[in-house]
Amino acid sequence: MHHVKCLPAADIAAKVAELCVQACVTLPPDVLAALERAHEREESEVGRGIIARLIENAALARELNLPMCQDTGLAVVFVAIGEEVHIAGGSLREAIAAGVRQGYAQGYLRQSVVRSPLDRRNTGDNTPPVIHTEIVLGDALTITVAAKGAGSENMSRLRMMIPSDGIEAVKRFVVEAVENAGASACPPLVIGVGLGGSFEQCALAAKQALLRSLGEPNPDPATAELEQELLDLVNATGIGPMGVGGRVTALAVNVETRPCHIASQPVAVNLQCHAARHASYTWE
Amino acid sequence: MPEQPIRLATPLCDDDVIALRAGQRVLISGAIYTARDAAHRRMAETLSQGKPLPFDVRGQIIYYAGPTPAPPGHIIGAVGPTTAGRMDAYVLQLVELGLKAMIGKGPRSEAVKAALQAHRAVYFGAIGGAGALLAQTVKSVALVAYEDLGTEAIRRLVVEVFPAIVINDCYGGDAYLEARAMWRRA
Numbered sequence: 001m002h003h004v005k006c007l008p009a010a011d012i013a014a015k016v017a018e019l020c021v022q023a024c025v026t027l028p029p030d031v032l033a034a035l036e037r038a039h040e041r042e043e044s045e046v047g048r049g050i051i052a053r054l055i056e057n058a059a060l061a062r063e064l065n066l067p068m069c070q071d072t073g074l075a076v077v078f079v080a081i082g083e084e085v086h087i088a089g090g091s092l093r094e095a096i097a098a099g100v101r102q103g104y105a106q107g108y109l110r111q112s113v114v115r116s117p118l119d120r121r122n123t124g125d126n127t128p129p130v131i132h133t134e135i136v137l138g139d140a141l142t143i144t145v146a147a148k149g150a151g152s153e154n155m156s157r158l159r160m161m162i163p164s165d166g167i168e169a170v171k172r173f174v175v176e177a178v179e180n181a182g183a184s185a186c187p188p189l190v191i192g193v194g195l196g197g198s199f200e201q202c203a204l205a206a207k208q209a210l211l212r213s214l215g216e217p218n219p220d221p222a223t224a225e226l227e228q229e230l231l232d233l234v235n236a237t238g239i240g241p242m243g244v245g246g247r248v249t250a251l252a253v254n255v256e257t258r259p260c261h262i263a264s265q266p267v268a269v270n271l272q273c274h275a276a277r278h279a280s281y282t283w284e
Numbered sequence: 285m286p287e288q289p290i291r292l293a294t295p296l297c298d299d300d301v302i303a304l305r306a307g308q309r310v311l312i313s314g315a316i317y318t319a320r321d322a323a324h325r326r327m328a329e330t331l332s333q334g335k336p337l338p339f340d341v342r343g344q345i346i347y348y349a350g351p352t353p354a355p356p357g358h359i360i361g362a363v364g365p366t367t368a369g370r371m372d373a374y375v376l377q378l379v380e381l382g383l384k385a386m387i388g389k390g391p392r393s394e395a396v397k398a399a400l401q402a403h404r405a406v407y408f409g410a411i412g413g414a415g416a417l418l419a420q421t422v423k424s425v426a427l428v429a430y431e432d433l434g435t436e437a438i439r440r441l442v443v444e445v446f447p448a449i450v451i452n453d454c455y456g457g458d459a460y461l462e463a464r465a466m467w468r469r470a
Contacts, residue, residue, distance in 0.1 A: 044467065046309070046449070053414055053447075061362070061416035070352050070362040070415040070435075108355040110435050120322075122434060151367050151389070151412060182460055183451075184367045184390030186412035238467030242389065242411055244307070244449055245463025275413040 005082070005139040007283055009090030009098075012143070015281050016099025019145040020075060021107035023279040024067040027058040031190075031276045034214040034251040038188055038241075047246030051188070054241075054274055069275045071149035072109035075100045075129040078146070078211065084139035085283075093131060096143070101125040103145075112150070132204060144211060146278040152189065155181035158203050158268040167226070170195060170267045171233060177269040178234050178250070183243025186273035189250045190214065191234065194268040197258030206270035209254035211278060218255055227253045251276075289447070295343030296384040301404050304450045306457030310408065311445040316345040316387065317428065320366055322436040324374040331377055338429030338438055342382035345408075349387075350435035352415070360422050360441070362415025365389045368407065372396050379403040387448055391460055400454050408448035409459070421446040 027035075032055070039051040061068035077096050087095065104111060104126040113127065114120045157177050161169055174193060181189075194205030217224035230253040240246025251274065260266060287308065292300060294314030304310070317339060319327070327337055348368050352361030368388025375386070376399045384405050389412040392400075400406060410418065421443045428438040451459045 050411055053411055053417055057411075057414040057417040060420070064358075064416060066355070066358070066416040066419065067352050067362040068416050069413045070350060070364050071366070072352060072362075108353045108361055110350065110352040110361070112435075154367065182391050183409060183412070184369060186389065236469035238464045238469065239460075240463060240467055242409060242449075243391075243460045243463065244409070245467040247467070273413050 003139065004084050004086050006086050006088045007141060008088050009092070009095040012087065012092065012095040013098040013102065016077070016096050016143060016145060017103035017106060019143065019279040019281060020100055020103030020109065020147065023145050023147045023277040024072045024107060024109055025065055026062050027068060027275065028278065030213040030215060031251070031274070032058055035188070035274065038248040038251055042241065042246050042248045044240055044246035046244050047241040047248065050241040050244070051248070067107070067109055068277070069149060070110060071112065071151060072104070073147035073149045073277070074113060075126060076146045076148045076207065077129045077131045078144040078208070079131060079133045080136045080142040081133060082136055082138040082140045085141050096129055096131055097127045100127050100129045140282055140284050142280060142282040144278055144280040146211065149273060149275070152181070152185040152271040152273040155185040156206070156268070156270045158199070158266065160199065161265040161267055162263065163265050165265055170265070171230060173267055174230050174253070174269050175233050175237065177271065178239065179237055181271055182239055185271045186275070187239055187243060187250065188241055188248045188274050190272040190276045191230070191250050191253040192270040192272060193230065193253060193255040194266070194270070195255060195257045196260035197266060198260070199266060201258055202266035203268045203270070205256040205258050206268035209256040210270060210272045210276065212254045214252040220257070223255050223257055227255050230255070294345055296345065297343060298404050301384055301406050301454050304406050304453050305455070306450050306453045306459040307462060308450045310448050310450060312345065312448060313444050313446070315440050315442050316347045316446070318347050318349045318351070318439045318441060320348050320350050320436050321370055322433050323430055323438050324371050326430055328374055328377065337381070339440070341378055343384050345385040345387060346378070346383060347387045347441065352435070358419070359425050360419050363419050363422060364415035365410040365412055368392060375399050379405045392452055397452050397456060397458065400452050401456055404454045406450060406454055407452040409451040410446070410448045418446065
């Protein structure tokens, strides 16, 4: 007899609602620590002043229970669901959507979703969320809510390179994306890079890279080396905090690689503003 | 050490604008008007029909922002700047009518920079993502127009010492470009 764990849909909805608010109000400790390191490292007086205000903003948001940024984003939800988990009393998809609906209403978060780019009618409850589901072994369920604002998302890009372009072209592509974004993406940035995979997997890898803790390099040494090199290149642009000049244009570059076709070398750059908001919960 | 910030009171006059240079820090006090994508599109439609705008833009500052709803006990939610470039197409007709400044984040087009020079207007950058902090500078909020647009409605905010930086002045100066030239490593 197989063991199956039952999780009530209503519990999942309630937790997702909490995660939406938590993500928008409380800056994760690794991001706050990276901002504090950036404040020490920044040589530009104006840039240092901006980072100090971002740290102050994070403290105020937590204290007043206000979102740190008015763009409380599209809710991008990552789900890792064990094969032995059963959702009772509703569908997982609807439970997550209900959680987003509740969280954005109860947390006084902004409704930033339109139902179609053609009529641009606001759905009024920040649904639907974007849900990425991965099926894993076991009986645990992990849900991560990332509130993704458009300022940095709009400046993200993907290119289907070919192997002869080489890794130098990848580096140029990342730096160009950051240069092109400038202050629009709200630097200091977190930069997620997807390298390899299929067209859509490459973009997803770039977004997944944003979820890794800042200051935690990719476990693969060659990838970690590329991350450090990209960070140095990006910080040499001089864009600085909010684009007004300085040494800290990015807090981190996280690269995720994926196996790819012999003819392909896709690269995606997902930019994330300094308010790198996400929150997770695991039902074990 | 950078210079002390310049204190500005709204509405702005030509003398206020011509004294400003790219890169200077300012502290703005007085009324400013929120408007972003949808409100700009409506204002442009209104003008194309030959009708007056919902507020007189002469001497005023438009703040590209869409706040979060005000929780109980607050007059406004988080209210930081949004990306200004999306409103580039609307700038010329507004500065022609006497708008003196905009607050946002991110670079403006060459056409906007030329319009600022031709009509003595200025573009300020505020701290993107500092929505909770900037909300503390807001002392009152009044709906002006387009309530159906929700967060994108035009609202009159009275602010006190709202911090910003002059990005584009009325002489063609661009703080973003100057900053990169100064801080770039070869």
